[in-house]
Amino acid sequence: MDRIVKNRIILEFDGRPENVSLSRVTVAALATQLSVTISELEEIKVATSEAVSNAIIHGYQNNPEKTVRLVCTLYEDWLEVEVKDEGVGIKDIKQALQPAFSSDPERMGLGFVFMQSFMDEVVVDSKVNLGTTVTLRKKISGSGVKNKAVS
Template identity: 50%
Template sequence: MGIKNYVHFEFSSLPENVSFARACVGAFASQLDYTLDDIEEIKLVVSEAVSNSIIHGYDNKTNQKIEITVTINEDRSLEIIIKDYGKGIENIEKAMEATYSSDPSRMGLGFTFMKSFTDEMDILSKPGEGTCVRLKRNFTNEQKEAFS
């Protein structure tokens, strides 16, 4: 599977940059002729991942770096990679449980939303080094037929 197009950008871990990341990824993903609902779901998973980086990875420190790479593959799948260099996740399995949060004031649904609105989700994390979340959304057969 080859790459058709990609974008890579980085930004500071400021809460106001969550909407920036959403907008950038949504605009880039719109090349695939997704429905508006699909684009909203893609933007939601980006919001969740970036918010996790800011809140949990960096403990709300605003001078840290978050990187996003978005790839459109030849098979018209969309791959989103969100990377931070924060404190990492001690126990990924535990973090993936619905309603688990390392912050008791949070709902703990971020990974649940990400998983439910994507076709693939992988998390790589090392305590003290950061976290990398890879999300993949396939272009459905119905969408392929409609736009071919």
């Protein structure tokens, strides 16, 4: 993995559901500084949304007084998104990663499935009552166009 950092943003925001789309668009806008394809961009957006919504919904139970921290780093041909909460944490990470597992019967339990299928690496670090950090990494093919408009 190429380790020369091309750009990096750090974003901290309240644990409010409206910040899911904000973080998705922000990461996508940064990603267009690399030559991403439309489909790579869509995959990055979905994976980012899933990680951020987990931090807000599960980590913080939608508590707006809590802060989610997102660090997005661009390398020559990789994009890395780190989403960190200091919420409830995950007791059993292996179980949480299982397709269709959810601690909430109303949910599908597919967030990690999307993250894993759309990104090349998904690393989950979590401690009960201390919080969770999810790191997503994606290799960028370089066959797309730079600096497209993002919405």
